[in-house]
Amino acid sequence: MRHLLSSADLGRDDVRALLATAAEMHEVQRRDVKKLPTLRGRTVINLFFEDSTRTRSSFEIAGKWMSADTINITGKGSSTSKGESLRDTVMTIDAMSVDCVVIRHMASGAAHQVAQWVDASVVNAGDGTHEHPTQALLDAYTMEARLGDLEGRRVAIVGDLTHSRVFRSNAITLRTLGAEVTLVAPPTLMPSGIASWARADGLTLADDLDAVLADGPDAVMMLRVQRERMSGGFFPTPREYTVGYGLTRERLRALTSANPDAVICHPGPMNRGLEISADAADAASSLVLDQVSAGVAVRMAVLYHLLAGEEVTA
Ligand code: CP
DSSP, rough: OOOOOOGGOOOOOOOOHHHHHHHHHHHHHHHTOOOOOOTTTEEEEEEEOOOSSSSHHHHHHHHHHTTOEEEEEEETTTTGGGGOOOHHHHHHTTTTTTSSSEEESSEEEETHHHHHHHEEEEEEEEEEETTTTHHHHHHHHHHHHHHHOOOOEEEEESSSOOHHHHHHHHHHHHHHTTTTEEEEOOGGOOTTOOOOOHHTTTTESOHHHHHHTTTTTTTTEEOOOOGOOOTOSSSOOHHHHHHHHHBBHHHHHHHHOOOOOOOEEESSOBBBBTTTOOOHHSSSSOHHHHHHHHHHHHHHHHHHHSOOOOOOOO
16 A cells, blocks of 8 residues: 555455554554554654644654654644645655655645655545545444444434535445445535435435434444535524434434444534534443544554555555
8 A cells, every 4th residue: 555545545455454453553552552663764744734633643643653753744834824835845845755644635635636746655634525534444443343343234424414524435434344324414415416426336315314313323423514614604504403413312312212232423523512412422322532542543554554564455
């Protein structure tokens, strides 16, 4: 594996290999062994042009725990604020002989573009409304840790699909692992072109969350409403959204009654009281903090497969 740009780059064997390595890394993490020599002498640059708490810090921790030299650059503190182009910025970084560029950017396709400019390996840490492949891997890892093999498991992904890169990567990875995926959103937050993708990849589309929950899915992934990307306003209104699509206390009860073993995920950051209630976010069935914890192990696995010479079948 040279880059990780899209979840579609990963076949079933690739995902299985990455999740197996992540499980080994998680075990190391649990044993409190915080320093492996694995990536000694390697340099990882975290280049973040959009804000991040989980992804950036977990990539930094992952690199450090494997003894890589890890450097963080953000849009605000870099020469892009003086007008330097993305191309010049990444070519400058590449000229310093780094081994890996982890990039988050507001433009969909930015990671693919950067991969064409540099010799270093590139990891897509979220590009616009396009993809977030390491999030999908850590979500799959977290769900499997609780539910077992995801083959045939039913996962509902709910919310602002139009602005979500998380849903796209998750839908791809979950289908790769054989899960049944239902995408739930108000019609105004269904991305254009989704019907043909859904038909081609066996995804189910729905706009009635209560009906989906009554069917007792194994996992419900709530997506953040990305109001910062809604320049034209937000329809439905926040109140209407919560009434129709929020995982409220009542809906949590309905889900648990339909499937007592169902789990709840959210990639974070959460809008508590909008797409998810405190009751759901903090429920025993909520895997939100397990997802965060898995994020470090999964990103260790990705860096390991990219930089430590481990072969992953294409
Ligand atoms: N889930 C996720 O990408 O969170 P951050 O924006 O905090 O990295």
